[in-house]
Amino acid sequence: MYRPKEIEKKWQEFWKKEGAFEPAEAHEAPKMYVLSMFPYPSGRIHMGHVRNYTIGDAIARYHRKMGRNVLHPIGWDAFGMPAENAAIKHKVHPKKWTYENIDYMRKELDALGLSFSHDREFATCDPVYSKWEQSFIIDMWEKGLLYRKKAAVNWCPNDQTVLANEQVIEGRCWRCDTEVVQKEIEQYFLKITDYAEELLADLSKLEGNWPNQVIAMQRNWIGKSEGLSFAMQLDEESAQKAGAESFEVFTTRPDTIYGVTYAALAPEHPIVKTLLEKNLLDSDAAAKICAMQNQNARTRQQAEKEGLFLGLYAIHPLTGAKIPVWVANFVLTEYGSGAVMAVPAHDERDFEFAKKYDLPIKYVIKPKEGELDTSKAYTEPGILFDSGEFSGLESQEAKKKIIAYFEEKGLGKRTINYRLKDWLVSRQRYWGTPIPLVHCKKCGIVPEKKENLPVTLPEDVEITGEGNPLELHPTWKKTTCPKCGGPAQRETDTLDTFVESSWYFLRYTTPSRYWEEVPFRKEDTDYWMPVDQYIGGIEHAILHLLYSRFFTKVLRDLGYVDLDEPFKRLLTQGMVLKDGAKMSKSKGNTVDPDEIVERYGADTARLFILFAAPPAKELEWSDAGVEGAYRFIKRFWDRSANAKPTQTLPKIDHRSLSKEEKLARKKVYEALQKSKDVYEKHYAFNTLIAACMEALNALSDQKNEDVWTEGYWVLTNLLEPIIPHVSWEIADRLFGRANFAPIEVAKEALEDEAVTLAVTVNGKRRAEIEVAKDASKDAILAAAKEAAAKWIEGKEIVKEIVVPGRLVNIVVRG
RNA sequence: GCGGACGUGGCGGAAUUGGUAGACGCGCCAGAUUCAGGAUCUGGUGGGAGCGAUCCCGUGGAGGUUCGAGUCCUCUCGUCCGCACCA
Incomplete structure (x- = not known):
């Protein structure tokens, strides 16, 4: 009788007692670092966690069984706002709330049989973790990478x-x-922008090992574009009004420069501000500009293009033409210089704006073939015309020549722009890592002395949700200046919690007894890093994964690690859905993992999750599917009675077996053969589980005890990463777990002496033939023609194709 | 608009370099067992025609390449995700 509760409790206690999953400290065996993204201790685990950790655990357990030194740690991303929200709502201290949640969730994870190293577990709110994070922050401040x-x-x-x-x-x-x-x-x-180029360039190193989508999203986020930037000179009168000689513009299309008919400034542009301050615009205009400025990013995005003429004129840098200067709501202040040269003929936005305000449109590029359509903007590259000495050139060539011309004449220069902006890391919150800086009236902003770290949070705070509790605390911020010793104030901002998650994976590499002395040991990161397989949700495609890549590069440049990229392979697991929608409390479509474990056991939960869909795809929850998983484990358990205890793999004379016995062995070894690709390459656990099910079905169609025994020897090994408890129990009883080691494929079991070939005529399947494995082509064709005689009769055979082991195709005519 | 992923039975999903489409599971149907329910076991199950051996149609759609296409190419329709006035 299969009793999951007893078995699971037994082995979980055994693993704990044995410390079965602690990695070897010696850096000898080949290593494998498998990491699932650490959870936020929100209170209870959900199915997304179960999926994330089950996938990671299967991979970790496989490699461990293959003899590799496996690091498979867990920790807690423990700072953050929910703890403060709980404090406001339930009057419980964030620290208490957080650590209690951790204790509860640790039990939930343990109940799933996850093979984590518990020695290396930590929470990012542990002061001994803050200590090193603050140390890094001080390094970055001193290097100018952190600024205010x-x-x-x-x-x-x-x-x-x-x-x-x-x-x-x-x-x-x-x-x-x-x-x-x-x-x-x-x-x-x-200053993440200092690393924009490297962050972009190194994405190509990740290709093939990271999902294309994530790479594309990061590329897009960094948003590199190359072009020309130059100063638009204002004419004399305008310069006086604007209080500026010129304004800077950036374009990726210098080839269209002869088509410039106006310029546009962002509503927040300094020149616009000056005009407003000097009251040089009439009240209607001023009101309109103010309205644009007050629109937030979101509504402005959806708003219709709007603008107005500022009464200023700029000089075209090449033609000397007078160019009217407008303010326009579609010009973004935060990108480039907040001003654009407008070429309505060759840019859709400029075109739309020009049409609305009846501005001139001047075409200077025409397609290589076909006519220019002047009812819309022509945005493709083409041949320049009406462009002075550059007329007749192709866009690509013209871009280069025009930039060169600007540089030669000192008018402008080749420029690279990024959309990526510096990472704002300060938060006016209590439950975060304090920024270890001190404000001194005499010395300015001074870092705390490293020997005084960590700067810890005061515990006697009241969290009301209004303002920053550190700011409001009566004494905490009072300190002395680390430089001059005079009275000073602590910085009351704390760090964004994404700072903690940007280096936690490095911390795990070093045994916990060193954590007081060092953030991590170089010899450990040299051995363990990079993470061989990282697993987590797609929602971190930009935030966490970009910040971690950045931090790794910064720590490299600070001399802490010798590493460019932290995560060698990335698997973004799909969401867990119920009734077609993401499980969420607000929708009320959640399934509680604890209930599933209580009712069916952890092995069933794990099997269902890995069987129902490949890991990268969405997974639709199905109660019936869970029942099916449970039934399989029960059968697996019940039928283990057919195998006999042994310490060695039984020797089987394959040739003496019956057809059914041979088929059973074949299915078993097919599953074994498949397992390597599944666990090391593509992680399609669903197909491996299917292969194991087929093997069990085939074993059940025969009665040979040795074949059964061999089958369980292999299957408990293959399924151990997926359903560990029941596999350990069976393998322990039958084999003393001697089979938990690499197993050789029995080649003779995979080679049939007879093969079944399909016979197709003109590509249509018509018959099947069984031929000897080593049958000659002529013999196969003869058999095929006989089997397919009905379709060939009276027709001319044009071609005969034999695909060994697969099929025969006969092409006929008439 | 740009970028990415994808489209296969009633459902989740399988199908090496192009080589017997629908593995495995769920659901459903039938039978066995059981006092009953549940559980378990055995068999069946893409659609259509036929008593039947068999035949026809089938991987969103239309073409193409090929002896042979779910897989490759072109066009097209649709779904999901991310970014989005980035000059």
Whole structure:
């Protein structure tokens, strides 16, 4: 009788007692670092976690059984706003709430039989973790990679904090979905833009090992574009009005420069501000511009193109023509220089704007073939005309020559622009890593001395949700200046929690007893890094994965690691759906993992999740499917009675077996052969499970005890990563687990002496023939013609094709 | 608009370099067992025609390459995801 509860409890206790999953500290055996993204301790695990950790666990267990030194750690991404929200709502301290959640969730994960190293477990809110994070932050400050500036930032009015660009989804807060507003405050930024080029270039190293989608998303996010930037000179009168001689513009289409008929500034452009301050625009115009400025990013995106003439004229740098200068709502202040040269003939946006305000449209590029259609913008490359000395050139060539001309004459220069912006890392929240900086009236902003780290959070705080508790604390921020010793104030901002998750994978490489002395040991990161297989949700395609790549490069340049990229292979697992929608509390379509484990056992939950869909695809929850998984395990358990205990793989004389016995062996070894690709290459666990099911079905059609025994020897090995508890129990009873090691494929079991070939006539399947494995082509053809006589009779045979082991195709005519 | 993924039975999904489409599981049908229900076991199950051996049609659609296409090429329709006035 299969009793999952007893078996699972037994082995979970055994694994714990034995410390069965701690990696060897010696750096001798070939290593395998398998990592599922660590969870936020929200309170309870959900099916997404179960899927994430089951996939990682299957991979880790496989490699362990193959004799590799496997690092498969777990930890807790423990800082963050939900803890504060819980504090506000339930009057419980964030620290208490967080650590209690961790204790509960650890039990839930253990109940799934996940083979984690528990020695290396930590929470990112542990002060001993903050200590090193603060140390890195100080290094970055000293290197100028962390800096402070006043900036218009994304402010979430609900969470009372700033958000990074990456955390604003369609104009709303990524966490609470509140509409984000703009606010100007002093903030800390990490200079991720210094690494834009390398972050972009190194994506090509990840190709083939990371999903294309993630690579494409990061490329797009970094958003590199090359072109020409130059100064548009204002005429004398305009310069006086604007209080500026010129303004900078950027274009990726210098080949269209002779088609410039106007210029457009962003509503926030300094020249526009000056005009407003000097009251040089009439009240209607001023009101209109203010309205544009006050539109948030989201509504502006959807708004119709709007603008107005500023009464200024610029000089075309090549033709000397007078170019009217407009303000326009479609010009983004944060990209490039916040101003554009407009070429309505060859840019859709400029065209739309020109049509609306009746501005001239001048075509200067024509297609290589065919007519120019002047009812719309022609945005493709082509041949230049009406472009002075550049007329007749192709776009590509003209771009180069025009940039060269500008550089030669000192008018402008070749420029690369990125969409990526510096990472805003400060948060006005309590439950985060304190930024280890001190404000001194005399010395300015000074880093805390490293020997004083960590700067820890005060515990006696009241969290109300209004303002920053560190700012409001009566004494915490009072300190002395690390430089001059005078009175000073601590920085009260804390770090974005994505900083913690940007290096946690390095921490795991070093045994916990060193954690007080070092963030991680170089010898350990040299051995373990990069992570061989990283597994997590696609929602981290940009945020976490880009920040981690950045941090790795920074830590490399600071001398901590010798590594360019942290994650060698990435698997983004699909969502878990119920009734076609993502499981969520608000939709009320969740399935509680604890209930499934309680009812069927962890092995059933794991089997169902790995069988129902390949890991990268969405997985539709099915109660009937879970029942099916449970039935399979029960059969697997019950039929193990057909095998006999042994310490060695039985020797079988293959030739003496019956057809059914041979087929059973074949299915068993086919599954074994498949397992290598599944566990090491494509992770299509569903197909391996199907192969094991076929093998069990085939074993059940015969009665040979040795074949049964051999079958279980192989199948408990293959299924151990997927359904570990029942596999350990059976393998322990039958084989003393002697089979938990690499197994050789018995080649004779895979080679049939007779093969079945399909006979097709003109590609249509007509018959089947059975021929000896080594039958000659002539013999096969003769058999095929006999079997397909009915379709060949009276017709001329044009061609005969024999595909060994597959089919025969006879092509006839008439 | 740009980028990515994808489209196969009632459902989830299988199908090496092009080589017997629908493995495996769910569901459904029938039978066995059981006091009953449930559970278990055995068999069947793409659609259509026929008593039947058999035949025809079938991988979103239309073409093409090929002895042979779910797989390759062209066009087209549709779904999902990400980014989006980025000059």
